[in-house]
Amino acid sequence: MEHFAPHPSSQFEGYYSKFDLASGSHIALIICSVPGAKSRPHMVSFTYYPSSGHPIFQREHFVDNIERVTTDEKTKAFDLRVPGMGVMSTEGNGRTSYNFAAEDGSWSLEAQCEEDYMPWRKDKSTPEGWMVHLPFPLHWHVHSLCSPATFTLDIPALGDAFPAQDRKSRATIHQEKNWANSFPDAHMWVQAWDNEEKRGICLAGGKIMYNTAYMLGYRSPSLNLDFVPPFSVSYLNLLSPFMSATNDWDTRTFSISVSNYTHKLELKARAPKEPGWFGLASPFPDGHRANFCRESFIATIEARIWVREGWWPWSAWKEVKTERWEGASLEFAGGYYPERGESKKD
Template identity: 35%
Template sequence: MDHFSPHLGTTFEGYYSKFRLPSSASIALIVSAVPAAARKSTTHDELVKSRPFMISFTYVSADSKEYYQKEYWPEKFDIELKGEKGKDGFRIRWDQGEFGWDAPSEEEGRHDTVWWKVHTDEIQFEGKTKPTSLEGEGEGADPSSSRIPWNPNDPNSTPAGIIARAPLPIQWHVHSLDSPCDFTLNLSTSSNELQVHTQDQNGSARVHIEKNWAISFPTSYIWIQTRNHHPSKGDSGLCVAGGSLIPGVDAFLVGYTTPNRFLSYAPPTSTSIFGISLGVTREIRYDKGLVELDLKGWWRRLKIVATCPQDTFFHFSAPLNTGHAPDYCAQSFAATVKVEVEERTWPWQAWTKVDEEVFEKGSLEFGGAYYKSHKD
């Protein structure tokens, strides 16, 4: 099956989309479910308490100092799979919206398409990805392409590689590092709430699309996502997720893409066991808005430093195996992310810097105990 399609037998599954709008404001839209919690709820009161289904919508100003947020708790999701195990797409419906994906088909002349619809008393939002060629991405753009996969040269790639099918506590898949998207947005806000920028009422946005599934969000984790658009030389980007995989084991999935290189790190090389590094050292400080990662292989080294101001965080719920835990995560869209690539020819040689890039207005998230202690 395609990892982007719903995994119907899993304990939880959540889809996350980050939109960068014309004014440089952003939207974080989450469609998340904990079916196991719904199955365990024998009464309506238990269902309401566990909150197994969540729609989270956050509109963040361009300077990340203000945000407008609503979380909704539908009673159920109706899931429609297209083709065997959803290989041709899917649609998730709830009482106030829907989210779905159509797989590309040369036979039907259809490109990869993801769409979103949220229609509530407060929020009217619709979005739909489109081929990159319609955005004027330059000569040679694939007219059927509307996404950039984890490995830009492999449409079936996923961060964890072959361990994506292993029975781990959590899995992560990035459907698109960057996609053009048509959208419309209207918020019914009061005078003292953040207003939609006039440029953000409709137009074309860029969207990052990913998902998690398995048993539960980790007890502690971080997430980084950022992208630079260089019309003359091509785009570059970084995406990181990781933390406490199981007690005593920290693991990270990392992808760094530039026009001339793709670096990907996954366990075991990006793992530490009871503090002993197998290829990664880190410093994680929510109180300082700081994440530092140093990932080493035999021949390449990737150094990442991400920082953001404390007054740019917004907070939201996350799926655990018992339902959605409130205020489990803190995320900022105002991160400065510095990336350095170093290389060497032999293991005993000193490292030589071969690439460096700084990203602004990136995403930085702290979850679970990295954010604050939780009893859930």
């Protein structure tokens, strides 16, 4: 909970909530602040994403203020209050509720987590582990992999194009947070979850501190794996004994192979060029820069997992799992997204 709670001294702080609706549609809600920025310091971004990937409804509200209020010092419960728009409220047990309505009446959302949230791991509350305390230029925290919730959604701006099954139903929520100085120059993000089989994967990383580094977590009923630095790093973008990664915006593909002393994982993600991509603003010291991220929620992710058969570094690998997810998330951002910037029209 302490990593999800506000960090008042950070130069920026952003909360990302992705709702997977029972119909197959999705909602992405971002609440982000760069308190010292002169332009666009505060943003609430709302995206409604149909299961087909079209048509996407999006509003980015650059608001006057977002209040980060700790409501219980002991449990670190807190509110994110957007004057005139609504509140995201998190309890001490990690459960979160949302109550937002756009001032122009174009959309509104109410949601409530039903049970305790599902953390990154029971024995490790954040992907970074002990590294969360280091002075990195950016920190990435996953608060919830998949929390069950109920919601009520209204999008009058869509009129009859808004399906009845998405007005009030059940969902699961994936929740993340970034904080520190600013977004990296280039990064990738991949996320998928199968709620019926309780298996999922989540990855984030890119260029940071003259290196390329990723953090990856795989979850299933029988196997839980994390791959983090010093294994998942390309040092000075030249030396990478345990990891290789490639991305190509033109073909909308990303792949990574990473290992540690006991396990190896290969991941391949791809998404169709059209439809299904939407832009997002990213926080930088000068404020939110529009269209610096590009996301799809109709990606396909494939993963293969091996275990080392012996204790020696040269011991052979044995394949133990092959996984596949449809309707997954794939994001290119910054330098990995060549069409970034405000000239791109969504």
